[in-house]
Amino acid sequence: MNMFSYERVAEFHGHSCPGLAIGYRMTVAGLEALGVERAGDEELVAIVENDACGVDAVQYLAGCTFGKGNLVFHDYGKPVYTFVNRRSGRAVRVLGHRRGFPEDLRGEREASTEWLLTAPPEQVVSCQHVEVEPPALARLHSSGYCAACGERVMETRLREVNGRHLCIPCAEAR
């Protein structure tokens, strides 16, 4: 099975659903429009305008993952992903939709998923090249220790409380 198949994406997400299917089509379209492959590091960035199922297709297929810092979330509730290639400076905005979606499939989860996966690209996505400033690279910070619980904490997240440096949970518990 191809690493980039929908089946592998569904395995990662945990199940198949219409939201994942449209995210799959949007991500494939975005990568194709930029002519790029999956990001091993942070060379590709995705700015996603929702946090629904489809974002797992972005993570899996484009390699823009929460843990790598090249997945940026804007809480706009819109079916939009913007992919930015740091190397070329090119960016593409992908809007997901369902033009000509058959009304009788509404509420039919499996049939809707199948339609979204197989419809011609122009019925499910619109791509537009855009100019976007690439978000800053993920930064590494040194660590310190919380004076209350003793646990390790990223330096920038320590809070000073009465002259002691505490982690946020310990600071808030005071």
Add this chain to the structure above:
Amino acid sequence: MNMFSYERVAEFHGHSCPGLAIGYRMTVAGLEALGVERAGDEELVAIVENDACGVDAVQYLAGCTFGKGNLVFHDYGKPVYTFVNRRSGRAVRVLGHRRGFPEDLRGEREASTEWLLTAPPEQVVSCQHVEVEPPALARLHSSGYCAACGERVMETRLREVNGRHLCIPCAEAR
């Protein structure tokens, strides 16, 4: 190759690194302590206290993903993941560390990764059963359309501007 092998996690993340290795050990320890398997839906929730590389191990191994809504991020900068099983109500807090980490491996990326992957569990993780209120389930909302750009928007993200309902980017552009 086992879906749950470190190699598969590294393939998802895009590369192998010490941060991913400790996230791998922490996630395996958390799932074992709860006696649960990967989440197909939202039955398992992860509350992560940092957004570093290791969270990709949580997503891949535990099935607690950004797109599924069962990955909760608290920006505390701490090496802590708390896994909550909605079915049993049980929760485990996993703290990652490096007890007895050989000083001569400091700065040696590959050797550090190998040490983190193979050290006995007590040297890299501490698990503690805790009581945690499970976060709310992800909610679905209906959609409307932005009166300016015409694009689809989740209802709860429409903003009223001079009597018209706009998406956040259009509202902010005014």
